[in-house]
Amino acid sequence: MSLQIRNLTKIYGQQRAVNNISFEVAQGEIVGFLGPNGAGKSTTMKIATCFLPPTDGHVLVGGFDVVEEPMQAKRITGYLPEHNPLYLDMYVHEYLSFIGKLYGLSGTTLRHQVSEMVERCGLTREQNKKIEALSKGYRQRVGLAQALIHNPKVLILDEPTSGLDPNQLVEIRKLIKEISLDKTVIFSTHIMQEVQALCDRVVVINRGEIVADDTVEHLLQKQ
Ligand code: ADP
Numbered sequence: 001m002s003l004q005i006r007n008l009t010k011i012y013g014q015q016r017a018v019n020n021i022s023f024e025v026a027q028g029e030i031v032g033f034l035g036p037n038g039a040g041k042s043t044t045m046k047i048a049t050c051f052l053p054p055t056d057g058h059v060l061v062g063g064f065d066v067v068e069e070p071m072q073a074k075r076i077t078g079y080l081p082e083h084n085p086l087y088l089d090m091y092v093h094e095y096l097s098f099i100g101k102l103y104g105l106s107g108t109t110l111r112h113q114v115s116e117m118v119e120r121c122g123l124t125r126e127q128n129k130k131i132e133a134l135s136k137g138y139r140q141r142v143g144l145a146q147a148l149i150h151n152p153k154v155l156i157l158d159e160p161t162s163g164l165d166p167n168q169l170v171e172i173r174k175l176i177k178e179i180s181l182d183k184t185v186i187f188s189t190h191i192m193q194e195v196q197a198l199c200d201r202v203v204v205i206n207r208g209e210i211v212a213d214d215t216v217e218h219l220l221q222k223q
Pocket residue numbers: 012013015017035036037038039040041042043044
């Protein structure tokens with residue numbers, strides 16, 4: 001399942017946040033989406049996850065157009081927003097069940113998915129704690145677990161490592177690598193080292209335009 005961005009444009013009022021960008025993340029690839037704050041990364045990702053309508057152009061997730069076939073596209077997409085609205089008063093397992101229900105899971109399937117993601121994301125000891133009691137690193141694990149709850153094929157992660165301390169950073173990077181193995185993944189960041197640590201290819205965006213789309217190795221040689 002690939003992610004295809006085709007001539008995508010988003011204009012907010014007078015602001016051209018994304019200007020006719022095109023790129024593709026192939027089946028099984030993990031690609032970094034690198035750019036400074038305000039470059040248009042979140043806007044692109046919100047469109048790819050059906051949270052925001054494009055002004056022009058198309059996004060296809062696993063071949064499904066996010067405007068024309070949003071239900072099919074959403075079913076195969078996992079999303080970790082930059083500011084994931086965690087319900088702090090909920091217990092970890094309760095929150096993951098809640099998100100699973102939003103994706104239409106129920107009964108034994110729901111229980112199985114929750115315990116599977118708890119285990120996969122290293123939350124076994126935290127599952128009976130309230131989210132408010134967790135550190136930033138563990139909250140981010142919960143964020144990744146909710147993105148995975150419906151077994152998506154495509155993962156869209158918006159700044160998944162921002163604001164973490166160095167130890168948490170290493171742990172979360174490791175986890176992202178593990179969960180990415182059988183998926184098509186794009187993650188945004190404003191830090192080149194993040195891209196180097198996690199992937200081979202990078203798409204660089206600046207002021208709403210793609211300024212590079214290359215292997216990390218090539219891009220570093222050019223600098
Ligand atoms: P990034 O994720 O790379 O930091 P964003 O996609 O959040 O960039 O923002 C791209 C540009 O669009 C920025 O100039 C931002 O201020 C602007 N922008 C984002 N959301 C809105 C909005 N809802 N209304 C108006 N401008 C917006």
